[in-house]
Amino acid sequence: MNRRLRQVLALTLALSSGLGPAMAADPLAQGLAVTRHDLRAERDSQRRIDRLDDQSSELIRQYRAGNRELESLRIYDRQLQRLVDSQQQEMASLRHQLAAIDRTQHEILPLMVRMVDALDDLVARDVPFLPAERRRRVRALHRLLDRADVSLAEKYRRILAAYQAELDYGRTIEAYRDRLDIEGKPRTVDVLRLGRIGLYYLTLDGRHGGYLDLHRRRWVALGARGREYIRQGLRIARKQAAPALLELPLPAAETADD
Numbered sequence: 001m002n003r004r005l006r007q008v009l010a011l012t013l014a015l016s017s018g019l020g021p022a023m024a025a026d027p028l029a030q031g032l033a034v035t036r037h038d039l040r041a042e043r044d045s046q047r048r049i050d051r052l053d054d055q056s057s058e059l060i061r062q063y064r065a066g067n068r069e070l071e072s073l074r075i076y077d078r079q080l081q082r083l084v085d086s087q088q089q090e091m092a093s094l095r096h097q098l099a100a101i102d103r104t105q106h107e108i109l110p111l112m113v114r115m116v117d118a119l120d121d122l123v124a125r126d127v128p129f130l131p132a133e134r135r136r137r138v139r140a141l142h143r144l145l146d147r148a149d150v151s152l153a154e155k156y157r158r159i160l161a162a163y164q165a166e167l168d169y170g171r172t173i174e175a176y177r178d179r180l181d182i183e184g185k186p187r188t189v190d191v192l193r194l195g196r197i198g199l200y201y202l203t204l205d206g207r208h209g210g211y212l213d214l215h216r217r218r219w220v221a222l223g224a225r226g227r228e229y230i231r232q233g234l235r236i237a238r239k240q241a242a243p244a245l246l247e248l249p250l251p252a253a254e255t256a257d258d
Contacts, residue, residue: 120142123166126196127214128199174193200230225247229246
């Protein structure tokens with residue numbers, strides 16, 4: 001057994017036998033005191049080591065958590081940058097589109113004015129059917145062009161709708177009631193329109209009828225047979241009879257009476 005162990009054993013025996021006070025000045029007692037001091041110091045050192053180890057573990061944990069958060073922030077920053085780049089591209093595209101719209105407005109407004117003027121001229125020169133309705137439509141378009149609260153697209157849409165209505169007149173048959181000047185006398189009559197090639201009238205009592213001579217711009221009377229065809233055409237236009245062949249004079253033909 002080594003020397004230090006013998007000292008510890010001796011000191012223990014002395015204390016257990018009641019000789020402690022006498023041994024106070026003994027070197028063995030002093031050695032035991034040193035040993036105790038060393039043990040306490042060792043225990044304190046171990047506690048400090050444990051605390052430092054815990055602190056190190058916490059710092060490592062915080063470091064790793066900080067690295068993960070930093071990486072997340074880097075990913076988020078890259079995503080934000082892509083969003084910013086995309087928004088800048090979108091803004092550039094919108095600026096380009098706005099510039100194109102301004103150029104389009106400068107070009108299309110005069111075009112729409114010319115289109116309405118051409119429609120107005122068409123109504124004035126065309127076969128005079130539904131004159132009040134068609135002139136009213138053109139006047140509404142003229143007023144529409146001067147309105148600042150209506151978009152350019154809506155103005156253009158309405159102009160195209162008016163042109164479509166005029167186009168449809170050329171391929172439809174229609175019956176309506178109107179007041180015409182027949183032989184210098186105003187009369188309420190039923191009017192039969194065959195596209196844009198023929199316009200015919202029949203008085204309400206059926207005793208008078210005729211067609212419009214487009215070249216002379218005057219009404220030409222028809223006989224009984226012609227009036228009967230007009231009556232039949234009116235019934236077909238009103239869907240009161242099945243379609244049938246009508247022997248009616250065209251504006252370029254000579255008047256044919258019975």
